[in-house]
Amino acid sequence: MTFFWSSWITILSIGCWLFILGVLLFVLKYRPDLEEDGTTGHTYDGIREYDKPLPKWWLVIFFGSIVWGVAYWVFFPAIFPSKWDGIATVEVDGETVPWTSHNELNSELESNNKVFTDNFEKNILAKADASGATSTLATLAEMQATMRRSENPPADLQTQIDQKVAELAPYVEKLSENPNALKVGSRLFLQNCSVCHGSNAKGAVGYPNLTDNDWLYGGAPENILTTLHNGRVGGMAAWRDQLGEEGIRAVSEYVLAISGNQEGYDLDETMVAQGKVIFNEPTNCVLCHGEDAKGMISTGAPNLTDDIWLYGGDRETIRETLRYGRAGVMPEWQTKLGNERIMLLAAYVYSLSDQKVQSDASPAMATTPNTNTAEAVEVSTN
Numbered sequence: 001m002t003f004f005w006s007s008w009i010t011i012l013s014i015g016c017w018l019f020i021l022g023v024l025l026f027v028l029k030y031r032p033d034l035e036e037d038g039t040t041g042h043t044y045d046g047i048r049e050y051d052k053p054l055p056k057w058w059l060v061i062f063f064g065s066i067v068w069g070v071a072y073w074v075f076f077p078a079i080f081p082s083k084w085d086g087i088a089t090v091e092v093d094g095e096t097v098p099w100t101s102h103n104e105l106n107s108e109l110e111s112n113n114k115v116f117t118d119n120f121e122k123n124i125l126a127k128a129d130a131s132g133a134t135s136t137l138a139t140l141a142e143m144q145a146t147m148r149r150s151e152n153p154p155a156d157l158q159t160q161i162d163q164k165v166a167e168l169a170p171y172v173e174k175l176s177e178n179p180n181a182l183k184v185g186s187r188l189f190l191q192n193c194s195v196c197h198g199s200n201a202k203g204a205v206g207y208p209n210l211t212d213n214d215w216l217y218g219g220a221p222e223n224i225l226t227t228l229h230n231g232r233v234g235g236m237a238a239w240r241d242q243l244g245e246e247g248i249r250a251v252s253e254y255v256l257a258i259s260g261n262q263e264g265y266d267l268d269e270t271m272v273a274q275g276k277v278i279f280n281e282p283t284n285c286v287l288c289h290g291e292d293a294k295g296m297i298s299t300g301a302p303n304l305t306d307d308i309w310l311y312g313g314d315r316e317t318i319r320e321t322l323r324y325g326r327a328g329v330m331p332e333w334q335t336k337l338g339n340e341r342i343m344l345l346a347a348y349v350y351s352l353s354d355q356k357v358q359s360d361a362s363p364a365m366a367t368t369p370n371t372n373t374a375e376a377v378e379v380s381t382n
Contacts, residue, residue, distance in 0.1 A: 006082045013078060017069055024062060028054070075099075093145055113338060120340045125171070128178035133171040137339050140164040144334070165229050168343055169221035175347035176221075185348025188341055192333070201352050205311060206328065213354035214308045216300045223297075224346045231332030234300045236288075238325035243278065250275035251285065252318045258293055260307030265315065 032051055035041050042049040073079045076086040076099055085098035090107040097103050125131050143161050147153050175181040190199060196207045203209040208216070217223055217232065240248060254275025257267050279285045279293070286293075288301035295303040307313070311321055333342060 003082060006080050009081070010079050013073075017066065021066055024066075093149070117338075117340050120344075124175070124178065124181050124184070124344070128171075128174045128181055130171040130174040130178075133168055133343070136164060136167050136171075140168075140339055144339075162226065162230075165225050166222040168225055168339075172221040172225060172343055172346045172350060175343060176351040178347075181344055181347050182351055185344040185346075185351075188337070188345045189348055192337070193345070201349070203310075208310055209308075210349055211352045211354075212308065214303065214306065215353075216295075216297070216302055218297045219350070219353050221346060221350055224349055225342065227330065228337075228342045228346055229332060229334045232300065232330045234329075235327040236321070236325045238323060239284075240323040243284075243322070247278055248319055248322045251278050251322055252315060254279055255293075255304055255318055256313075256315055258305050259313060260305065261309065261313040 032040050034051060037048075039048045039050055074086065075088045077084055078086070088099035089096045090099055090103050091097075092103050092106045092110065121131070121134055125133055140161065143157060143164060147157055147161065150157075175185075189197075189201065193201075197203050197210055198207070201210040208214075213219060215223065216234075217227055239251075243251065250271045252275070253268055253271040256262050256265060257272045257275075279289075280291065288299050289295050289304055290301075293304040295301040302308075302310070309317075311317055311326060333345070337345065
């Protein structure tokens, strides 16, 4: 808060407090001239005005509220908030910090989360034979707390955090077979993920289907965990200026020819041949999608040879994608949900997927995390 607003609020608060106190004291000391019958001489519609003392219970409440106001200023940062933190404190991240509405919210969230995590360890991890995750979760939480508190965290700390997240993968597999874990995971999905992916997780235009085996960044538990923890930000560049309209049409024809969606289309073989040449130029499509056009998990580039399309696989939609590009973001969920809930959510998503081994992805690709791209958004023509 700026000094101006801090001063304005302080002056207004003290001014109101002094005004109310002054009015009350004036009323208590003021004695009007009375008639012989004890009235002030004022009558209205047959009603005569007496000068009776204020009820004691009313005075106690009124003066009590004034004292309460002073106590509030002492306990909380109400007077010059930029200078005075107040004497009230709360516990956040194991540290005693001055009270603010933000700190109080975080403290209450931590208390509620403690109840959840205790229940998670006793009634879910233990029953799923996944109690080994407890020590990994504790270490991970310490690393994340260090990252939050440090202005200049160690350069390799994020890498260590990512490694700890990947260590939770075997336990996610076990949770994916536990009915209680899946029940909680399904509710987390409905509350947080269904707005984009749909309540049945089958996605929509621009949002991928999570129930098949087509994954931009890999469908293994460690890949899903990385996606949920770090989020994904991806984009496909617009090629209109580089390729021109003729180049766009040629590449579109080639993509349509190699995809599993070409039935019903009369392909222009000349344009297909031209598009293949353009596609395979080192700085063009092949750079991300590969020579076989099956995409790369390491970059989040989709497979162009199947019949799975995020934005549509018809000729005109492919051309539009190439002309203007695609961009999409999936937010990170670690801050909002925490490690335990992400494990449950990852287990639920993993249980929905086909879980077959992807023959077109090498092991190295399948396990390479990429926090700069978006799992939830296919941003190419697929």
